[in-house]
Amino acid sequence: MMHLNFSKIEKKTMDYTIILILLSIFTCSYIYIYITQSHRRNSTQLPPGPYPLPLIGSIFKLGKKPHHSLATLSKTHGPLMSLKLGSTTMIVVSSREVAQEFFLKHDNSFSSRSIPYAAHAHDRHKISMVWLPVGDQWRRLRKISKEHLFSKRQLDASHLLRKKKVQELLEYVDDCCENGKPVNVGQTAVTTTLNVLSNFIFSTDFTKYDSVSSQDFKDLVGGLMEVGGTPNLADFFPVLRPFDPKGLLRQATFYTGKLMAIFEEHISKRLQERSICSSDGPLSSKDLTDLLLDICENEKSSINMDGIRNLIFDLFLAGTDTTSSTLEWAMAELIHSPEKMAKARYELEEVIGKEDRTVEESDISRLPYLQAVIKETLRLHPPVTFLIPHRAIDDVEILGYVVPKDAQILCNLWAMGQDSSVWSDAQTFLPERFLDVGIDYKGRDFELIPFGAGRRICPALPLAHRMLQLMLGGLIYRFDWKMEKGMRPEDMDMSDKFGITLQKNLPLMAIPIKV
Template sequence: MDITAIFILVSIFTCFCIFFTQSGYRKWGANARLPPGPYRLPIIGSIFKLGNKPHHSLAALSKTYGPLMSLKLGSTTMIVVNSGEIVKEFFFKHDISFSSRSIPYATHSHDRHTNSMVWLPVGDKWRTLRKISKEQLFSVHQLDASQHLRKKKVQELLDYVQDCSENGKSINVGQTAATTTLNVLSNFIFSINLAQYDSTSTEHIKDLVWSLMEVGGAPNLADLFPFIRLLDPHRMLQRASIVTGKLFAVFEQHIRYRLEARAMQSSNAPSSTNDLTDLLLDISQNEKSSINLVDIRILIFVRYIYFSL
């Protein structure tokens, strides 16, 4: 190695040292206000303190550093609360300050992080979607109104089981239960069955939902080191985009069909059904409404995922 190469390597190493030293001085004041926590290594922080079972590791660390501690995971600072009293303090007195949450990079697929009530920060749009969800999607009135629908789908389940029993046919309990749940949801949202007993359609949609949950809950270096997000090292964003796109395609197909059916009716005619899709479309077509078709798709998506788990 010649003298020029050695000089370049030494210069780069010196620049890195100066950068991390200055960064440490800049952050010292902020870190001094953080709760106590384990020693932070340069760049990676306290990642290796979590181990294979993070919940066990956090419980053990809280015995050393107290019920309120801080962890540095890559470039992300995490505050860990392991006390019911402190949780009450957060949520009852400082709920607005702590209402926003860190957004997993996988949720950036199809811009869900900017349209979903789950990830939006507190603001006008978040309040609008929350109000619609509270009064329309998850209200006691809506649940009571769909009681006959649930009874009908349970009766279909009993009829299917009875038929299998009379014909000596085996039953896949998991798939049969998933089909019933899926049809209860799809009828509440679209007034149709999305699956049939003894059909692979149930497994397909169930696999999509579980795949999305796995991607959203899996560890991702892009969440700890935002500067490598463009590389998508674990391909989490790519996988989430594929799965989300397939689910959105199912929902959009039925939304478009409903819009076409409504366009053929008189503008003053009542909704053709009383399901969730018509309810949301009625709200969106109000002159003072602040939601659009993208919001409707996300609301249906959230409702479907929430009740599928």
């Protein structure tokens, strides 16, 4: 008992010591921030924004749904807004015109990244194409992605793989249909997307539908995405980084290490296979791993083994949640609006007929309403709400204000999709608004840039475009859908929850019915 009491006293003493240390750090930090900011305010004119509280700035104004909170603040302070979040200056972009200024006119000045502390796990911020500054190494990785991963030639060559995996998706849904079993649409889309990527990269399936054994991989990806979307005190107060106060770096290190081990196992196995096959001549067919290893073995290699591991890591992380969440939102909106579902299905029947086949990639250009459904979904529910944060390389004058060097740039795509000056009846799901207009999401029309714009535009856009059309087209062409437990479509929960990707607050569980 005495030992237990001593432990409690010792723990309390330690807690008070930590509090005193943190208070001292906060005080010193505040003095430093106040002096530097006072000097900067005297020499520059920041964009308007809420008046910051001492030390913490406007952190408490973010709330649980920062995309909503910042959209509300922008109505008061304008589409070019500044906030202080601890020692960080955040610039928020909330309109088409301002986005064009940043990512077209001044694209080079804002091409760097604001790197969150969690991205330091396994030093990924030094190697990953996502976080590297625009420079020689970034350009080499970008070139590899463009030429060997997402070029039209490469995507055309792998169309049978995507067709096969979408067919497996439809067969799984067909089994659920026969058994009257509801489908977790988002989770099912994750499985399909992961298997497309894992076959493209390693020529093997990583997951199976309703498989407990494959849930671990999904949980690792989902856990890392959740960590990436959680606001971190260590980002707002760098002096707290040694303490990792919310434990996000520790979590990111755990998830990253587990995923890296999986990829390393597959890469090592491939290296062994290549050494065995080298005496028998080149491999008859090559996946992405072989292509990257071929490049790596070249004397003038533009990528090393660390680069290969991290590029593969980026592909899996970026290519799963974004595509699956968009598909889930599209299905939710169509089930919520049965007349839109019927219109999309009618178009598919007109183009494909009543034949027993899946939607082909060659059909996409003849399905304008299906394309409009995807565009409208991306407008209302952008998968990465703020894009990946940019960083100002230098002081830049924008619309009469100065965006200071090292400021973090957030582009609030959700707010831009709600802009009533651009979109009539902005909160309503209306795919028709995209018919007979030339607006697309490929980075040229700044009212709709869910994949970004400029040199930092998502390189996987062409793959996401094909996958979304194929999966959504197949699911609504083959099946009608009803809600669980007799719920009416109009009563569906359409609220969202914030993360690195914008998820439905409640997963979409729907029962398929054979058309």
